[in-house]
Amino acid sequence: MRRIITIGREFGSGGREFGCRLAENLGVAYYDQEIITAIVKKTELSERYVQQMLEKKPIASFPIHIGRTLHTLPSPMLEQSRLLYQQQCQVIREMAEKSDCVIVGRCADYILREYHPFRIFMYANMESKIERCRQKEQTQKILTDKELRKSILEVDRQRSRYYGFYTDQTWGDRTNYDLCVNTTNTSIKEIAIALTKLFGK
Amino acid sequence: MRRIITIGREFGSGGREFGCRLAENLGVAYYDQEIITAIVKKTELSERYVQQMLEKKPIASFPIHIGRTLHTLPSPMLEQSRLLYQQQCQVIREMAEKSDCVIVGRCADYILREYHPFRIFMYANMESKIERCRQKEQTQKILTDKELRKSILEVDRQRSRYYGFYTDQTWGDRTNYDLCVNTTNTSIKEIAIALTKLFGK
Numbered sequence: 001m002r003r004i005i006t007i008g009r010e011f012g013s014g015g016r017e018f019g020c021r022l023a024e025n026l027g028v029a030y031y032d033q034e035i036i037t038a039i040v041k042k043t044e045l046s047e048r049y050v051q052q053m054l055e056k057k058p059i060a061s062f063p064i065h066i067g068r069t070l071h072t073l074p075s076p077m078l079e080q081s082r083l084l085y086q087q088q089c090q091v092i093r094e095m096a097e098k099s100d101c102v103i104v105g106r107c108a109d110y111i112l113r114e115y116h117p118f119r120i121f122m123y124a125n126m127e128s129k130i131e132r133c134r135q136k137e138q139t140q141k142i143l144t145d146k147e148l149r150k151s152i153l154e155v156d157r158q159r160s161r162y163y164g165f166y167t168d169q170t171w172g173d174r175t176n177y178d179l180c181v182n183t184t185n186t187s188i189k190e191i192a193i194a195l196t197k198l199f200g201k
Numbered sequence: 202m203r204r205i206i207t208i209g210r211e212f213g214s215g216g217r218e219f220g221c222r223l224a225e226n227l228g229v230a231y232y233d234q235e236i237i238t239a240i241v242k243k244t245e246l247s248e249r250y251v252q253q254m255l256e257k258k259p260i261a262s263f264p265i266h267i268g269r270t271l272h273t274l275p276s277p278m279l280e281q282s283r284l285l286y287q288q289q290c291q292v293i294r295e296m297a298e299k300s301d302c303v304i305v306g307r308c309a310d311y312i313l314r315e316y317h318p319f320r321i322f323m324y325a326n327m328e329s330k331i332e333r334c335r336q337k338e339q340t341q342k343i344l345t346d347k348e349l350r351k352s353i354l355e356v357d358r359q360r361s362r363y364y365g366f367y368t369d370q371t372w373g374d375r376t377n378y379d380l381c382v383n384t385t386n387t388s389i390k391e392i393a394i395a396l397t398k399l400f401g402k
Contacts, residue, residue: 174383180380
């Protein structure tokens with residue numbers, strides 16, 4: 001079976017932990033922060049800035065009237081976002097060329113479509129995502145359920161917009177994935193062990 | 202892992218073959234036509250009629266004016282459809298009580314929700330579904346791609362309406378399933394072997 005595996009995921013669904021465990025079980029590379037680090041090296045921009053730009057849908061340029069003519073102002077933010085996306089594409093393709101791997105997020109399912117990756121999407125119900133966030137992040141313990149819910153929805157909205165902007169596909173739409181996994185009330189460790197078997201290990 | 206497995210599926214996605222193979226691999230019961238047969242026995246209606254009634258969303262009763270008052274006419278078709286659905290619920294619950302099993306379609310994921318079944322949904326792209334239909338049914342070889350496509354969409358529309366009517370959920374919406382499997386360009390036999398491993402066999 002193919003061994004380039006991409007993982008799209010809702011925030012709090014355990015996608016990152018799953019990707020990490022799956023890569024470990026399969027003995028293949030796991031790429032996540034390494035992608036940012038590689039782009040930082042290429043661009044000499046700060047890590048935080050690159051991270052932010054690669055998570056938000058760019059603000060589009062806006063048309064203005066000068067006299068009777070409609071002009072489109074070039075937006076430096078849009079240009080930079082596009083350049084960073086191109087860098088990201090290049091880095092991800094280089095990684096996929098190098099060896100079998102698991103890549104979480106970053107539109108990798110779309111960027112690597114010519115490599116026919118095995119595309120997984122992970123999701124869960126809100127209660128389960130809130131619970132998982134609380135277990136992970138000490139800082140999130142001070143947030144109320146309502147605040148945490150709002151924050152989870154906001155991250156997913158950003159992911160959805162970013163993915164939609166660059167891929168022209170709908171984020172989380174099952175037709176774009178080979179397997180969609182509901183992680184509600186289940187252990188990520190167990191899901192990783194079970195799905196590792198799909199890849200013959 | 203739980204061994205009551207329900208399978209929702211798009212027409213032509215190979216869901217029935219998959220369910221049959223999975224049950225065989227796991228050594229558990231497979232229920233499909235048996236459900237119809239059991240209802241036929243209970244109701245003494247014809248098999249064909251039961252099958253038809255259990256696949257189409259019932260026609261709702263319609264309000265009429267008598268003088269100035271609005272009355273709702275009882276619809277015998279609606280009543281019969283509801284009664285048959287109740288029979289179906291009972292038969293499916295009896296089957297689930299009896300032993301571990303795989304049940305394809307028939308709103309079983311919803312009917313058995315208190316048993317916490319493992320809920321699978323199978324889907325594929327249209328090209329792949331057309332191809333699979335052609336391989337299965339000799340009769341479908343005389344249809345053009347356009348006719349076959351129309352017929353596939355119509356069956357799925359009926360399934361969707363029926364499911365929506367009785368469950369108040371959206372058919373094929375990933376949040377109602379534990380696993381959604383894209384069968385495009387893959388062998389059902391291989392998917393069944395791979396997913397059997399999820400259940401520890």
